[in-house]
Amino acid sequence: MESKYNPHEIEVKWQSYWREKGLFETPEVTVSSEGGKKFYCLEMFPYPSGKIHMGHVRNYVIGDVIARYKKSRGYKVLHPMGWDAFGLPAENAAIKHGVHPAKWTYENIQYMKSQLERLGLSYDWQREVTTCQPEYYRWNQWFFLKMFERGLAYRKASFVNWCPSCETVLANEQVIDGKCWRCDSTVVQKELEQWFLRITAYAEELLRDLDTLKGWPEKVIVMQKNWIGKSEGAEVRFRIDGTDEDIWIFTTRPDTLWGCTFVCLAPNHPLSERLVGDKGILEGLKSFYGDDVTKIGHFTGYYAINPVNNTKVPIYVANFVLMEYGTGAIMSVPAHDQRDFDFALKYGLPVLVVIVPEKDNVPAKLEKAYEGEGYLINSGEFSGLHSSIARERIIRFLEEKGFGRRRINYRLRDWGISRQRYWGTPIPVIYCERCGIVPVPEEDLPVVLPEDIKFTGKGGSPLKESQEFLNTTCPSCGSQARRETDTMDTFVDSSWYFLAYCINDKDSPIFQKGPIADFYSSIINKKDSLHYWMPVDQYIGGIEHAVLHLLYARFFTKVLRDLGIIDINEPFLNLLTQGMVCMETYKCPEHDWLFPQEVKDLKCVHCGRPVLKGRVEKMSKSKKNIVDPDEMIQRYGADTIRLFSLFAAPPEKDLEWSSSGVEGIYRFLNRLWNTVLTLSTELTQLSGEVTASIDSGHPLVRLTHRTIKRVTEDIEKEFHFNTAIAALMEFLNEIQDFNPQSDGDRSALRFAIETLLILLSPFAPHIAEELWARTGHRDSILKEPWPTWDEELAKEEEYELVIQINGRLRAKIRIPQGLSEEVIKEKALSEPKITEALRGKEIKNIVVARRRLVNIVTN
């Protein structure tokens, strides 16, 4: 055999074939393409950081297999890709190297796109979306204006992380140990005017609809629930004794109201300053604010009156009370809250039990707070009720008496989107001295980023530097005005990009350059394709977006629904969060972290010292346990990399990269290549054309049906590609050992090989295409429908019956398919080994399980 498997050669060839033939183009849909079999397969688009990493490879290969599989199952598939192109690294590159963020970004996109193509990913690049283009981000601005109209976008002062040296706001992730990640100066909290999106208006719906997301991992649902953090309870008004001022407290346990023995205020509560007077004391408390070990407090000298029983209780200012949650004031019930209990113990405050786990069984002394449910005591007319019932009744009582009201609190905060950065969407707002905040009129969109900016890394919003950008006229009164110079958080960009893919750029105004008159209608006119493709049927990406992106995108979907643009409640029907790509780490006492190639026989190649084997950790530059996709493609080809990243672990689990595992896959593909070409040459040499029709009872045909069933079910069942590929490996092993003797054998073999190639094609598309062509097929293997199986043929003609005595394996016999349970029992009992083992024993019972196993029970 003269031909050798040369992945590089065939991969480049087929990639350009696919491109030229337009095989990945999305099928056109029309108004009448209602329903039908559509499948929107989407992977989280990357930030164009420079090069793709193995995490991207894994993510996109998983998506590609699903998209290719669904296509061959006859679905109309939308499988697009794009670029989350705004963001800080581009600006940092500008500061450091003087290259414009746009240039840096577009160069990265160009390179990364070529990398994705070299992996053989089946994207429709005509639908590519790049968020830093004005044609894209104009819509961010338009959505912002719509939200502003409806009060969903607003401006308010709030505390933010501020770097005094860089003069900019930092995201929480950019604060490392209280210091700026860029210049290492200490970050302070600063009150700033910022733009917010009112995501809290959708808190209840975002929470409730989580229950409709049946195709989402439980883990993500739970994380979002925690993040939204709903708690139901009541607000109660306590009068400050001797004044006409009130303190509103929030509690989720109104059933413990009678056990309140003191009240605590947050140090930054407006009342704290007035009641304490001495600012030094409050400052002292504030310095412990958020400290999660020490609980300290200060008695104000004032008392509050508990409205339900007119008890006077002392008012404290305490460091553990948060101003951001509830009302910034709490009623303390030490008997039933551990924090209050600790505090009471420290300051010698009374502990009054009002809930007991069992009726008429009052504990003499509490060792710790009892936080569970139980029956009320010492609670006036509510004594004797169970706490779960009492809660509801007491809330009604409070409302009737005017002591308080029902209240639901959420942990979710509004989304602060202002960034003092250049490389983002300009917020379309103008400030006029006469008119105040004036939104940019729709017809003036997009507000385009100015080009003439110097990137110094100093001085806050770079947009302030461009006089041409900054100075404008008020759209309302025409007088001198200035533009907003902050840009939007880049998470706005990714909150709706999946909608843009649904619209084909060729005939849609959405990507037209320059302002157009009516944005709204241009979207509405394209509503049909949005309606057809949405929601996303399968979304695939990392767990790191469990809350952030996935919550924002859900929020946007609901807002856009209320704007009448889409008619769905949730954007992503099914979500797959793939695991991380990990690798071993090594550390040399002399040379720190080592690349795998710097380690030989567990010794450092530089100094020969034995290295310390670290843990298996996520691939990262700092740990130097990274593998470069380019290098891998160069060495083994894309098909090997694809197969390995699918085979080494099921998609939702972490994947440990193993170079010998990659070798194993490469061996498999070589074996496939040699086997298919050898056998098919033999087939033609022996009989010219194989003419015999396929004998459905042929063992190889049965095996083929069995393999189709296994592979298909493994894909359908939560995308367990690892076992699907294992089934294909077994199949090849069998084919390899098969020695055709007759015409029947030869036609069965041909059927087996063709099926193997089709089943393999979503996973390793290049080699499948090449072998398909070399075994005499003219058209692309992509045109082949996914094979189906016959349930009867998928069963083995003969199979192994397992015979157990008392649950222990004693014998195996081969029996034909389709015997009755009675016959199976007889066969089992007449097996010599079994009669031998049963001698002198009394049979109590014989269980036949699924006609595959017999268990004989004796005494």
Added chain:
RNA sequence: GCGAGAGUGGCGGAAAGGCAGACGCGCUGGACUUAGAAUCCAGUGGGGAGACCCGUGGGGGUUCAAAUCCCCCCUCUCGCACCA
């Protein structure tokens, strides 16, 4: 502390309550080679000469039968964490 998930050979990982360890890596032996690489063949959980016995983090239980279901405990990973 709360919530979620996971503990299976030397390793990655398979197992509708029904043969534990598929498939792959690694390892051992053999063939082909002057030799190596590659490839091919055979073997590979532990113990035992053997029939057999023991094995899925530990301990109980349910069942004819448990990695799988129930109870208790241990360990690890992830998320949230003074949220009243």
